[in-house]
Amino acid sequence: MTLGAILNAMRDPAGVPGAPGLFEALFVGTWVFHIAFVLLTLGACALAVAGFLLRERSAHWMRLSTSMTGVAKIGVSLLIVLGVAPLLFTQVIYDPQWYASNVLSASWALGFIATLIVGYCLWFAFYSKNEEAAKRPVVLYAVAALAIFLFDGLIMHALIYQSLLPERWMDWYAPGGVVDTSGARLHAIQWSRYLFIISLSAPAVGLFLLAYADYFATRSDIDPAYLTFARTLGRKVCVFGSPVSLMLLLWWMSDLPSDSRLVAHPLGWLLAISLAALAWLVATKSAPGRGYALLASGVALLLLLSAWREVIRVAVLAPLGYSIDDYKVNVDWPSAILFATTLVGVGGLVGGFYLTVCYQAGRVRGLYTAGVGVARLSSAAVAILIVWIATFFTYGAAIWVKNVFLP
Amino acid sequence: MDIVGAYPTFYVPYIGSAWMMGIIGVIHVLASHTSVGASFLFAILESKAYRDEQPQLLDFIRRYGVFLLVFSYVIGSITGPGIWYAITVASPRGVSGLIHNFVWVWATEWIYFTVEVIGVYALVYLIGKIDPLTHLKLTWSFALASWATMLLIVGILSFMMWPGNEAWYETGSTNDAFYNLNFFAHLGIRTGSMLVMAVVVGFIVASGMKDTDLKVSVMRLLAPIGVVGGFFAVMMFLYYLQTLPNNALIMLRSHLLPRYADGMIAVFVATTVYLLVGWARPQLVKPPLAIALFLFLATIGVWPEERMRESMRKPYVVGQYIYGNQVISRDAPGKGVLGEVDVIAEKGLLALHPFVPDRLRSVTDENRLEVGELLTKIACSNCHSLEPGAPLRSLPDKFHGSKDKDLIAAFLEGPLKHGAIPYMPRIDLPAAEVDAIASYLANPGDDRRPASTIAISPSDSKEN
Numbered sequence: 001m002t003l004g005a006i007l008n009a010m011r012d013p014a015g016v017p018g019a020p021g022l023f024e025a026l027f028v029g030t031w032v033f034h035i036a037f038v039l040l041t042l043g044a045c046a047l048a049v050a051g052f053l054l055r056e057r058s059a060h061w062m063r064l065s066t067s068m069t070g071v072a073k074i075g076v077s078l079l080i081v082l083g084v085a086p087l088l089f090t091q092v093i094y095d096p097q098w099y100a101s102n103v104l105s106a107s108w109a110l111g112f113i114a115t116l117i118v119g120y121c122l123w124f125a126f127y128s129k130n131e132e133a134a135k136r137p138v139v140l141y142a143v144a145a146l147a148i149f150l151f152d153g154l155i156m157h158a159l160i161y162q163s164l165l166p167e168r169w170m171d172w173y174a175p176g177g178v179v180d181t182s183g184a185r186l187h188a189i190q191w192s193r194y195l196f197i198i199s200l201s202a203p204a205v206g207l208f209l210l211a212y213a214d215y216f217a218t219r220s221d222i223d224p225a226y227l228t229f230a231r232t233l234g235r236k237v238c239v240f241g242s243p244v245s246l247m248l249l250l251w252w253m254s255d256l257p258s259d260s261r262l263v264a265h266p267l268g269w270l271l272a273i274s275l276a277a278l279a280w281l282v283a284t285k286s287a288p289g290r291g292y293a294l295l296a297s298g299v300a301l302l303l304l305l306s307a308w309r310e311v312i313r314v315a316v317l318a319p320l321g322y323s324i325d326d327y328k329v330n331v332d333w334p335s336a337i338l339f340a341t342t343l344v345g346v347g348g349l350v351g352g353f354y355l356t357v358c359y360q361a362g363r364v365r366g367l368y369t370a371g372v373g374v375a376r377l378s379s380a381a382v383a384i385l386i387v388w389i390a391t392f393f394t395y396g397a398a399i400w401v402k403n404v405f406l407p
Numbered sequence: 408m409d410i411v412g413a414y415p416t417f418y419v420p421y422i423g424s425a426w427m428m429g430i431i432g433v434i435h436v437l438a439s440h441t442s443v444g445a446s447f448l449f450a451i452l453e454s455k456a457y458r459d460e461q462p463q464l465l466d467f468i469r470r471y472g473v474f475l476l477v478f479s480y481v482i483g484s485i486t487g488p489g490i491w492y493a494i495t496v497a498s499p500r501g502v503s504g505l506i507h508n509f510v511w512v513w514a515t516e517w518i519y520f521t522v523e524v525i526g527v528y529a530l531v532y533l534i535g536k537i538d539p540l541t542h543l544k545l546t547w548s549f550a551l552a553s554w555a556t557m558l559l560i561v562g563i564l565s566f567m568m569w570p571g572n573e574a575w576y577e578t579g580s581t582n583d584a585f586y587n588l589n590f591f592a593h594l595g596i597r598t599g600s601m602l603v604m605a606v607v608v609g610f611i612v613a614s615g616m617k618d619t620d621l622k623v624s625v626m627r628l629l630a631p632i633g634v635v636g637g638f639f640a641v642m643m644f645l646y647y648l649q650t651l652p653n654n655a656l657i658m659l660r661s662h663l664l665p666r667y668a669d670g671m672i673a674v675f676v677a678t679t680v681y682l683l684v685g686w687a688r689p690q691l692v693k694p695p696l697a698i699a700l701f702l703f704l705a706t707i708g709v710w711p712e713e714r715m716r717e718s719m720r721k722p723y724v725v726g727q728y729i730y731g732n733q734v735i736s737r738d739a740p741g742k743g744v745l746g747e748v749d750v751i752a753e754k755g756l757l758a759l760h761p762f763v764p765d766r767l768r769s770v771t772d773e774n775r776l777e778v779g780e781l782l783t784k785i786a787c788s789n790c791h792s793l794e795p796g797a798p799l800r801s802l803p804d805k806f807h808g809s810k811d812k813d814l815i816a817a818f819l820e821g822p823l824k825h826g827a828i829p830y831m832p833r834i835d836l837p838a839a840e841v842d843a844i845a846s847y848l849a850n851p852g853d854d855r856r857p858a859s860t861i862a863i864s865p866s867d868s869k870e871n
Binding site for chain 2: 001005006009010011012013014015016017018023026074076077078080081082083084085087088089091092095096098099100102103104106109110112113116117120121124169170173174177178179181182183328330332334335336338339342343346347350351353354355357358361367368369370374375378379381382385386388389392396397399400403404407
């Protein structure tokens with residue numbers, strides 16, 4: 001049994017229900033949103049803690065702490081739900097790697113869930129207590145939660161990194177030829193990769209603060225001095241955080257397998273240049289009103305990072321004889337159409353309605369009354385869901401009757 | 408076929424990996440069903456608040472919504488992927504089979520999840536901050552989107568039981584897999600149950616409210632919804648029983664109903680009485696009672712329900728084509744899937760399984776017990792714990808602690824080899840591997856009884 005033969009045998013015999021490249025693109029694309037909220041959440045957690053500890057210096061720190069606590073609270077929800085998609089798509093095309101890695105560290109994979117619940121509950125406790133009169137030990141909730149989030153990130157990192165090392169799986173599963181079915185160990189960590197990705201939380205939250213200051217600029221009830229404070233802080237965090245990330249990125253690149261020639265790959269260097277360019281942009285061009293554009297450029301950088309991860313995966317697995325391009329394909333048009341139409345119809349109209357109304361309501365002091373456009377959007381959101389559900393049942397009933405009564 | 412696409416094995420002593428899945432699953436079912444059910448309660452209550460100009464009802468929605476954010480959108484949203492992780496490590500080929508059949512359906516559900524998470528924050532935090540009509544439409548769209556997540560997952564879960572006919576095996580189409588025989592019945596059970604759970608949790612929230620008038624009006628509105636939901640769920644459960652495969656019915660009648668039926672009836676009766684009391688005399692419902700009833704429903708209702716659903720599928724985990732022990736049991740020509748049982752019978756797991764150390768690929772006198780343990784874990788541990796007295800269908804207990812290798816081997820070479828037990832997989836192995844397993848199970852590392860005292864009675868073990 002060669003390793004390549006084993007990897008290919010471990011693929012699901014049902015094949016993939018669409019072009020493998022499409023799933024790869026979805027994997028790369030959806031991971032961007034997931035990691036964006038991971039980084040924002042970690043950055044917001046850190047600022048919430050810092051703000052709490054520095055609250056005696058000025059009221060701005062306290063306000064920032066409260067605000068970032070709320071950002072992190074919602075951020076965790078979103079990073080979890082947005083993490084489902086890349087988790088799903090990676091299992092379609094990299095199922096052997098993902099499943100093997102998880103089983104080999106199964107106790108940690110399960111521990112990830114338990115600790116994430118504990119961490120999130122701790123954060124909620126901090127959220128409910130983080131006010132001006134709160135005593136100093138309250139911050140321990142947040143510190144513990146942040147530590148757990150970082151630890152959970154490390155578990156996820158290890159599971160992913162282990163999936164890139166199939167030649168070592170058997171040594172981990174049966175060290176010395178003695179099988180260990182406990183899944184009790186994390187077997188491999190690439191610190192340079194983990195620390196680089198985590199370090200991006202500084203520029204991420206810095207960029208977020210620039211957009212945050214722009215967003216609330218229209219609110220007459222928010223002190224402009226506080227927004228200036230947030231913008232200045234965001235700029236500093238981004239400008240000083242980016243070089244650290246750049247150093248870690250260079251460490252990661254030097255840490256890549258020497259025979260893969262990845263260190264000379266242009267995408268890695270493009271990522272490094274982009275990071276430096278982003279820091280320069282923020283240092284020199286972050287005047288009020290440019291927050292959204294800078295935030296978008298941060299997302300673009302994450303897209304490069306996501307693509308870079310995939311380049312590494314392909315380069316590492318190719319010599320072993322594994323390529324997604326030769327995965328068996330059994331196209332399933334009905335369910336693919338279901339996804340595409342739901343993405344456009346429900347994602348566009350319902351998701352669009354929610355985001356629009358949240359955005360608009362947040363910029364208004366007092367009651368927000370929907371204008372004609374938002375009112376139409378809200379009606380369309382309800383209507384599209386009714387149509388979707390009606391279609392779902394009508395179509396399903398027809399298939400069910402055909403298969404049950406007219407086989 | 409020179410390799411079966413199997414994965415390493417993860418084994419949790421005593422409770423097995425199946426219980427890990429069950430524990431996470433129960434928490435998730437409680438949280439997710441409450442969430443979906445509550446979304447409809449919100450929509451109904453808010454419609455009344457809007458129509459009858461009773462804005463105080465929104466106070467209850469806000470209160471319940473904050474509770475939901477923690478209960479459903481912290482615990483529920485984490486245990487959702489949590490189930491996925493648990494299935495992944497317990498049955499990697501099972502989850503792979505589901506993913507490769509339903510990835511687009513799951514991706515569709517993900518769109519709804521994302522919308523739902525944004526929606527719940529918008530719903531809770533925009534009460535009183537946006538105009539009432541827009542908020543009402545937000546709430547209704549949230550309810551419909553939440554239910555859509557249930558519509559989508561139920562098709563996948565019910566396919567895990569079985570497709571119900573030959574269509575999917577021949578076509579490989581997701582249509583035929585998703586809209587399987589027991590889809591609508593299963594959906595009915597969950598839809599009714601979600602309303603019951605949401606009302607029971609709603610009672611916890613309402614019972615703690617200081618505004619007595621509001622508490623009374625809310626509970627009187629919620630109680631009939633719960634009663635009707637519960638009745639509907641029971642009716643659909645009876646219909647569901649008519650859509651099950653033979654192996655499930657045998658398991659149900661011989662093992663599961665004798666163990667769980669009384670509890671299920673008790674849950675139905677107690678919950679109905681409780682809801683009727685809440686309807687007639689809302690002031691009698693206090694937080695301790697409301698919490699106790701919820702815990703009763705969770706432990707005596709949902710836990711057995713989840714365990715039964717898992718057990719009834721046996722010996723399969725997916726669509727009656729993947730066994731619990733990860734072996735593909737039959738061909739599915741529509742997807743080009745080939746059964747593996749016969750090739751394993753011919754060549755053996757030791758030769759075909761990629762995760763067998765080289766020193767264990769041949770059975771010797773020195774490694775027989777070690778090989779036997781590994782093969783037992785591979786072939787049996789998904790459904791059986793290996794320790795005497797363990798709660799997950801303990802294998803030593805199934806053999807009544809026997810040390811008689813020949814007796815155990817006779818079982819392996821007889822009913823198991825020929826697939827004669829409807830709720831167990833057909834495991835047909837070469838003689839050397841059977842001998843290794845029998846040697847391991849008969850290994851007197853513990854205090855097992857001699858064969859002469861054995862009378863076969865499969866329902867003796869703690870869980871069947």
